[in-house]
Amino acid sequence: MDRGGREGERTVTEIDWPAVHAEALGILREYIRIDTRNPPGNEAAAARFLGGLLEAEGIPVEYVEIDPGREAVHARLAGDGSKRPFMLSNHMDVVPVEPAYWTKPPFEGVLEDGRLYGRGTIDMKGFGVMQLATMLIAKRHDLPLKRDLVFLGTPDEEAGSARGMAWIVEHRPDLVDVEYALNEGDSGRISGGRTVFSVAANEKFGCPLRLVATGAGGHGSFIHTDNSMVRLAKALVRLDEWQRPLSYAPDTRAYVDRLAEAGVLDGSSEEALEASIRARRGLTPMFMNTLNVTIVNAGVKRNVLPSRSEATLDCRLLPGQDTEDWRRQVEEVVADLDIAVEFVNDPQPRAMPRTEWDTELFHAIEGSTRSVFEDAVVAPTMTIGTTDNRFLRARGVVSYGFTPAVFAREENNGFHGNDEFISVETFNTGCELTFEIMRRLCT
Numbered sequence: 001m002d003r004g005g006r007e008g009e010r011t012v013t014e015i016d017w018p019a020v021h022a023e024a025l026g027i028l029r030e031y032i033r034i035d036t037r038n039p040p041g042n043e044a045a046a047a048r049f050l051g052g053l054l055e056a057e058g059i060p061v062e063y064v065e066i067d068p069g070r071e072a073v074h075a076r077l078a079g080d081g082s083k084r085p086f087m088l089s090n091h092m093d094v095v096p097v098e099p100a101y102w103t104k105p106p107f108e109g110v111l112e113d114g115r116l117y118g119r120g121t122i123d124m125k126g127f128g129v130m131q132l133a134t135m136l137i138a139k140r141h142d143l144p145l146k147r148d149l150v151f152l153g154t155p156d157e158e159a160g161s162a163r164g165m166a167w168i169v170e171h172r173p174d175l176v177d178v179e180y181a182l183n184e185g186d187s188g189r190i191s192g193g194r195t196v197f198s199v200a201a202n203e204k205f206g207c208p209l210r211l212v213a214t215g216a217g218g219h220g221s222f223i224h225t226d227n228s229m230v231r232l233a234k235a236l237v238r239l240d241e242w243q244r245p246l247s248y249a250p251d252t253r254a255y256v257d258r259l260a261e262a263g264v265l266d267g268s269s270e271e272a273l274e275a276s277i278r279a280r281r282g283l284t285p286m287f288m289n290t291l292n293v294t295i296v297n298a299g300v301k302r303n304v305l306p307s308r309s310e311a312t313l314d315c316r317l318l319p320g321q322d323t324e325d326w327r328r329q330v331e332e333v334v335a336d337l338d339i340a341v342e343f344v345n346d347p348q349p350r351a352m353p354r355t356e357w358d359t360e361l362f363h364a365i366e367g368s369t370r371s372v373f374e375d376a377v378v379a380p381t382m383t384i385g386t387t388d389n390r391f392l393r394a395r396g397v398v399s400y401g402f403t404p405a406v407f408a409r410e411e412n413n414g415f416h417g418n419d420e421f422i423s424v425e426t427f428n429t430g431c432e433l434t435f436e437i438m439r440r441l442c443t
Contacts, residue, residue, distance in 0.1 A: 014141065017428075020431060024130070028109070028116065028121070031125050031129060032119070032125060033107055034049055037094055038093035041070050041156055043069075043070055043154075043156075044065070047072060047073035048073075053136070054073075054135060054136070057140065059076075066156075070155045070163055072155060074151070074175050075152075076148055080144070080145065080146055083179070084179035085148035085178040086147045086179065088131035088149070089181050090128035091124060091153070091156075091184075091388060092128065092154065092155055094119045104421075114425065115424070116421060116423075117419060126430070128153060134438050143439065143442075147441070152176070154388060157388050166391050168391075180360070182399075182437070183399060184388075185400065186383060190408075192262070196262075196264060196379070197369045197377070199357070199401075199402045200381050200383040200387075201355050202319050202354050203390060204290075204316040204382065204384050205390065206314070207326060208343070209343060210311070210342045211236070212339065213228040213229070213308070214308055215229075215338070216305075216307070217307035220303035228305075228306050228307060228309040229298040231336055232309040232339065234336075239330065244288045245288070247318060248287065249319070249354060252287060252381070252382055254357065254379060255379040256277065258377055259377060260273060262377040285316065290384075293313055294314045295311065295312035297310045297311075327341055355398055359398055360441060363440075365402060368433050371436065387401050389401050404430055404434050406429070408426070411423065
């Protein structure tokens with residue numbers, strides 16, 4: 001690994017990385033054995049486990065109780081104050097499992113053939129331990145920090161964060177008073193024969209809608225021209241066939257330009273570039289608002305026409321979009337005055353502004369990853385799901401979603417999947433890169 005300059009070089013070159021890898025892997029195995037399935041979470045045990053490791057090194061730790069059995073863990077290494085703090089942030093809860101579909105026990109930390117199996121190895125206890133290892137190394141080697149280095153482990157991310165990051169931002173904003181933060185969101189992968197690191201500077205936000213169709217009802221034996229379910233179905237087909245243009249923003253424009261320059265996307269013309277984007281179902285949502293029908297409810301009995309039929313749309317909007325404007329667009333496509341288009345939840349009046357991507361943190365990530373993967377493409381991107389970053393960005397924190405590791409396709413399939421695992425090689429590289437990003441940003 002490129003040590004990246006003189007300052008801090010002595011401490012970095014003295015790191016015994018094989019020993020760090022072994023220690024961190026042992027910590028992760030123990031961490032996996034702490035069952036934090038959400039619901040119910042019970043993250044306090046995980047908070048105390050991680051906090052105990054930090055306290056043992058003399059790092060000040062605070063445990064923040066949000067509910068009985070649900071705690072956050074916060075630790076801080078003081079810098080010289082010449083720059084504002086940097087936070088390593090992660091969530092301690094994991095999604096439930098269906099044990100019948102696992103070939104390995106999900107909460108035992110089984111190590112086999114260079115892979116560590118267990119719920120949370122990818123999402124996101126593995127990255128949490130990479131961050132923890134960075135804290136331990138910085139303390140043990142007395143790294144000269146220009147920024148305070150903060151560690152925050154939160155509960156409840158997998159259930160929406162109401163009892164986690166959202167609560168912390170509202171009730172304990174002092175814990176997240178930082179300039180930069182690093183959390184989950186995106187990572188590295190092999191695409192078009194190139195190693196591509198996608199750094200999520202922004203993410204979409206949810207704006208679920210409900211369609212409510214009403215009709216006269218009636219007996220199923222008659223001929224009817226006002227069946228609420230039929231009209232709702234026709235409206236859903238119109239929405240499914242709705243063609244929307246792509247929309248570019250500074251970060252997503254930089255993303256496709258860098259991938260086109262590397263030959264991963266066809267950038268020979270704007271038309272070719274758009275075709276390349278639309279050909280990738282995981283890429284297209286970065287450039288448009290999306291909607292999917294996820295719930296349909298209608299009818300009470302086989303021979304009774306429904307007087308009311310409902311459908312729920314999972315809508316994900318680009319940063320900066322106006323929620324009411326989106327609702328009106330959907331209403332125009334529905335084109336039926338007897339179908340109401342409603343917000344499922346109280347919408348935020350306007351989405352949070354976009355976060356800048358051309359920052360010190362982005363360049364620290366770019367330099368660190370290229371020190372290991374010399375020909376890597378490093379580009380800003382957008383998370384099409386939701387993470388705890390959204391609460392930090394709303395407070396003006398430059399919070400990126402990025403795990404510094406190259407996940408194989410099988411590893412990526414472990415997100416909320418069966419037999420979730422992380423390879424030891426991936427984990428080891430992630431430990432080194434997480435530290436290197438911090439070192440470049442903070443020393």
